[in-house]
Amino acid sequence: MTRGIPDVRATEGRAPDVFSRDGWVPMRSHRDGEDVDFAIVGTGAGGGVMAAKLAEAGFSVVAFDAGPFFRPLADFASEEREQDKLYWTDERISDGRDPIELGSNNSGRAVGGSTVHFQMVALRFRPEWFLARSALGYGRDWPVDWREMWRAYDEVEDALKIAGPVRYPWGPRRGRYPYRPHEVNASGLVLARGAEALGVGWAPCPIATLSAPRGRAPPCVYRGFCKIGCSTNAKQSILNTYIPRALAAGAEVRDLAMVARIETDASGRATGLHYHRGGEWRFQQTRNVVVAGYSIETPRLLLNSAGPAHRHGLANAEGLVGRELMVHVNDAVWGTMEDEIRWYKGPPSMAVTEHWNYEDRKDFHGGYAIMSQGPLPTDFATSMVGNLGAFGMDLRRRMAGYNHMAGLKIVGEVMPDPENRVTLSDETDALGLPVPRITFGYGENDRAIGRHARGFMSEMLRAAGATDLFETTGTAHLMGGCPMGFSPQDSVVDADGRAWSCDNLWICDGSVMPTGGGVNPSLTIMANSARIGHRIRALAARGELARAA
Amino acid sequence: MTDAPRPYPGYDVLAKWDTPSWDAITREVVAHRLDRVPERRFFEPAEWETLAALCDTVLPQPDRERPIPLAPFVDAAMAEDRTTGTRWAALPTMREAWRRGLAAIDAEARAVYGRRFHALPADARESLLRAIDDEDVRAPEWRDLPPRRLFRHVLANEIVRIYYAHPDAWSEIGFGGPASPRGYVRLSANRRDAWEADLERPKRRSERRK
Amino acid sequence: MRPRVPSERSRRAVALTALASVGLVAGAAWVSRRRPPRRRPEGSRAARQVRQGAALLAGSVLADSTMEHYRGGFHNRTMFVAPVSSGLALVSALAPGMMTRRARQAVNAGAVGAGLAGHLFHLRNVLRRPGALSWESMFYAAPLGAPGAMTLAGLAGLAATRLETGQPRGAEALRAGRIGSLGTVAGLLGTTAEVALLHFRGAFHNPMMFAPVILPPLAALAVADAARRPDRARLRLARILLRATAAMGLAGAAFHAWGVHRNMGGWRNWRQNLQVAPPLPAPPSFTGVALAGLGAAHLLEEARR
Incomplete structure (x- = not known):
């Protein structure tokens, strides 16, 4: 049914040219037996940035991705079902009090990772969130100063040419976004009207799609299929930003290469990766391993990599790997407008209010951002089935109002909880690897956020003129699972992303986030990865890549 | 209550087939969907009867001379083991969940009405599914199967995804359909681009697609 | 729940207007070519x-x-x-x-x-x-x-x-030249402001986008200076900068045509890109203002004689 997933493409000294329909760019290649400086697992928001940073610093780098290497112009259809090929659809067991939806909801499987299908919302953490515990009294602190993160945000925002408002209304002053904001679509203006009626601020949402040409990428044409892969390259994903940079700087990318296990020696250091590619198991030697498989695959890989010095899984001496998995509350309110909105035009979230991220007079911890919505037909229909149990003519009648719908949805902070976690089940997948089990349940604060947000959004929508409101609940994103912290007792990695118990193992993806914040995580993952990349360069320059015993 | 909605009676999304709104891969994918309806490969004939009736209840199409094919694509997804990436812990694997789910629905129909599900009139099928969604079930086949989770998140979810991925469904709801390389210019409320369908003027069904 | 279908000015009216405009221009060109006015000014x-x-x-x-x-x-x-x-x-x-x-x-x-x-x-x-x-x-x-x-x-x-x-001659020419120069300065600065806003919106992604926000104000300065004291050197400088601005206006149209090509689908997707890419007809307005400015400079020259 799918036209399908391409075969291995990045091989024999060349990789796909993502700006062409069928072209290639040269790629440096390494043998399995060659001891490369860095082997990176995953090429998404964390791994893709890291591959470019390390290759540009002169290291030899091989980056592995389980997914295919797409050329958006030729491979991405304007059709939802076909584009299921972007998602991680291997079955994973979703368990707990509030089991979360995986697959298209949060897990990409392609070179470029989930950024190939992300909504492009590029918001920064509020500075105080890096000291959530000591400044705001909840969650945990990041072992990183917010100014260092903000410098990294500057860097990745420029790398993605984020199109954002001339003046962002919340938080400390920041430099100007590299590109100007897009025209806010009708759906976004519903949010704007609601916000103005309730006296809270709003802004055109900073998003990672071009508002002016850039190199070989054209500006956005507002086709609205962003969430199922941008077929014009206007979307600035890792696939068409950091991956070409990494290749140009000499990194090798191996597509359709599933890393199963990290090999360690008797002293506990990583020596290489066992991976499956082209129908066979192979082994890549390396001096350092960087894991960036996101919050499920990273813990899964570590837990599946027990060795002589790591009895309970790699870097899991304290049993912390896989714990404190977080999502975002993704509740929404929808309504019918008299105007024809046609919310499928333009990127799905073109307007935002971060009011409740920066307002501290409220009866819950953390915060949330509200964004305007523009779901494609099956996405919207399935959310009505899942939430309302709508089916039959009732569903068809509801869907007939599609062009007059408007909606508001939050990205709401979820508190870290050690009981929300990734473990390995007894079942195995097609490659014989243990299937991960994800256990999740909301805490009381998380529920309070959802309640507060649904109430506030209902007021906003009503003020904007919507009628027949209804609510949906859900989750988005993944964070945590291998938190970054201050000591081996409280975390899996240190502030440099280096595993406490394995000095040549690094993690640079969303799994190291100690808290989730009330914004979409991709920009923070990228910034943190860029920051860790700088740290690795600095450590290497001082000859400290191997930690003194 | 069974009237099918027709907000855009003259609109046919396929009229844009030969324009810059449709690129090569999209034409290829949609043509494949329209022209090659898969044969039954996975389900047994008796399961197929229940499946077809289930599809017809989740998305009834009494208004269409040629209904959007749903059951064949569910069957194809099972044959290809095409999963969503989420296995709800309370449920077995996708294929198993479908098999047992269809059997349970059929058993429920027999328990309540004394007839097989596909032999029931439409309104009885609908109220049976409502009861299942309300977890009000009596057939022993449910055992450990959570009815609502299974119905909403596995069965109906897949059927609805197939229906709203079909051009006839896009036309039904007035969705602009594929848009690449050409997107949209007029983003404000109540404005349409020249290449968007003029909804006031009914058009003949496009003859462009052979 | 039948959705309200929005009313919109019919496309036929738009097409007719466009057609009428084109016809008007073509007709004007035709008339001026074939039938010279009875009393040519x-x-x-x-x-x-x-x-x-x-x-x-x-x-x-x-x-x-x-x-x-x-x-x-x-x-x-x-x-x-x-x-x-x-x-x-x-x-x-x-x-x-x-x-x-x-x-x-x-x-x-x-x-x-x-x-x-x-x-x-x-x-x-x-x-x-x-x-x-x-x-x-x-x-x-x-x-x-x-x-x-x-x-x-x-x-x-x-x-x-x-x-x-x-x-006009003498003092009258000076007055007319100064009024014309004032209009030119206002026109150049106003147009520059508009361009600056739009090129800022385009994030000055191409360095050439700075040209129309730098050159016209220089020309405006020179024109103002020449109007204040219309000596030979000042008038010469004003003319050079006005001619450069005029040429830049035409070059701008070419750059904007390139801009259409750089949008998704390029010229093949002209129905979208003519609307969203940089506007083709906008830059020549600089040429128009500059030409008018050259006329004013000519009057100042006349007054100087």
């Missing part, structure tokens, strides 16, 4: 240049406002005023023989008035958008500065009408 160089400037400005406004108001779906009937008024101004500049002098004055005064009213209409549009006078509205609501080009076209047309009665 006393063609001084200044008058000719001012008239050419007026024609270019009016042509630029006609094309640009037709395109932009089409993009806006002509949702308000008054949006037809801009192409009609600039079209008439264009005819009066291209084929003065087609109208009486009084009619030409009326047409150009009308363009001035329509331009000024346009600012108000656009301001209303901006204030109605959420965010009101925000950057977002400046970028994407009706452009506040754009109707100024039509005012300029009308003023240049009025000046051309005035000059055709005969080349």
Whole structure:
């Protein structure tokens, strides 16, 4: 049914040219037996940035991705079902009090990772969130100063040419976004009207799609299929930003290469990766391993990599790997407008209010951002089935109002909880690897956020003129699972992303986030990865890549 | 209550087939969907009867001379083991969940009405599914199967995804359909681009697609 | 729940307007070629240049406002005023023989008035958008500065009408030259402001986008300086910068054509890209203002003799 997933493409000294329909760019290649400086697992928001940073610093780098290497112009259809090929659809067991939806909801499987299908919302953490515990009294602190993160945000925002408002209304002053904001679509203006009626601020949402040409990428044409892969390259994903940079700087990318296990020696250091590619198991030697498989695959890989010095899984001496998995509350309110909105035009979230991220007079911890919505037909229909149990003519009648719908949805902070976690089940997948089990349940604060947000959004929508409101609940994103912290007792990695118990193992993806914040995580993952990349360069320059015993 | 909605009676999304709104891969994918309806490969004939009736209840199409094919694509997804990436812990694997789910629905129909599900009139099928969604079930086949989770998140979810991925469904709801390389210019409320369908003027069904 | 189908100005009306505009221009060209006016105005160089400037400005406004108001779906009937008024101004500049002098004055005064009213209409549009006078509205609501080009076209047309009665001499030429220079300076700076806003919206992604925000203000300075003290060196500098600005306006159209090509689908997707890519007819308005400025410089030169 799918036209399908391409075969291995990045091989024999060349990789796909993502700006062409069928072209290639040269790629440096390494043998399995060659001891490369860095082997990176995953090429998404964390791994893709890291591959470019390390290759540009002169290291030899091989980056592995389980997914295919797409050329958006030729491979991405304007059709939802076909584009299921972007998602991680291997079955994973979703368990707990509030089991979360995986697959298209949060897990990409392609070179470029989930950024190939992300909504492009590029918001920064509020500075105080890096000291959530000591400044705001909840969650945990990041072992990183917010100014260092903000410098990294500057860097990745420029790398993605984020199109954002001339003046962002919340938080400390920041430099100007590299590109100007897009025209806010009708759906976004519903949010704007609601916000103005309730006296809270709003802004055109900073998003990672071009508002002016850039190199070989054209500006956005507002086709609205962003969430199922941008077929014009206007979307600035890792696939068409950091991956070409990494290749140009000499990194090798191996597509359709599933890393199963990290090999360690008797002293506990990583020596290489066992991976499956082209129908066979192979082994890549390396001096350092960087894991960036996101919050499920990273813990899964570590837990599946027990060795002589790591009895309970790699870097899991304290049993912390896989714990404190977080999502975002993704509740929404929808309504019918008299105007024809046609919310499928333009990127799905073109307007935002971060009011409740920066307002501290409220009866819950953390915060949330509200964004305007523009779901494609099956996405919207399935959310009505899942939430309302709508089916039959009732569903068809509801869907007939599609062009007059408007909606508001939050990205709401979820508190870290050690009981929300990734473990390995007894079942195995097609490659014989243990299937991960994800256990999740909301805490009381998380529920309070959802309640507060649904109430506030209902007021906003009503003020904007919507009628027949209804609510949906859900989750988005993944964070945590291998938190970054201050000591081996409280975390899996240190502030440099280096595993406490394995000095040549690094993690640079969303799994190291100690808290989730009330914004979409991709920009923070990228910034943190860029920051860790700088740290690795600095450590290497001082000859400290191997930690003194 | 069974009237099918027709907000855009003259609109046919396929009229844009030969324009810059449709690129090569999209034409290829949609043509494949329209022209090659898969044969039954996975389900047994008796399961197929229940499946077809289930599809017809989740998305009834009494208004269409040629209904959007749903059951064949569910069957194809099972044959290809095409999963969503989420296995709800309370449920077995996708294929198993479908098999047992269809059997349970059929058993429920027999328990309540004394007839097989596909032999029931439409309104009885609908109220049976409502009861299942309300977890009000009596057939022993449910055992450990959570009815609502299974119905909403596995069965109906897949059927609805197939229906709203079909051009006839896009036309039904007035969705602009594929848009690449050409997107949209007029983003404000109540404005349409020249290449968007003029909804006031009914058009003949496009003859462009052979 | 039957959704309300929005009403929109019919496409036929839009097409007819466009067709009429094109016909008007073509007709004007035809008339001026085949049937020279009975009483050709006393063609001084200044008058000719001012008239050419007026024609270019009016042509630029006609094309640009037709395109932009089409993009806006002509949702308000008054949006037809801009192409009609600039079209008439264009005819009066291209084929003065087609109208009486009084009619030409009326047409150009009308363009001035329509331009000024346009600012108000656009301001209303901006204030109605959420965010009101925000950057977002400046970028994407009706452009506040754009109707100024039509005012300029009308003023240049009025000046051309005035000059055709005969080349002023001496003190009169100095006065006329200074008034013309003032208009040129205002036109250059106003157009620059509009370009600066739009090129800022485009994040100056191509360094050439700085040219039209640097060169015209320099030309404006030189023109102002020359008007204050019209000596030979100053006039020479003003002329050089005005000619450069005029050339830049034409080059700008070529750059914008390249811009259309760089958008998704390029020229093949022209129906979208002519609307969203950089506007092809906009840059020549600089050429129009510069030509009018050259006419003013000529008057100053005349006064100096």
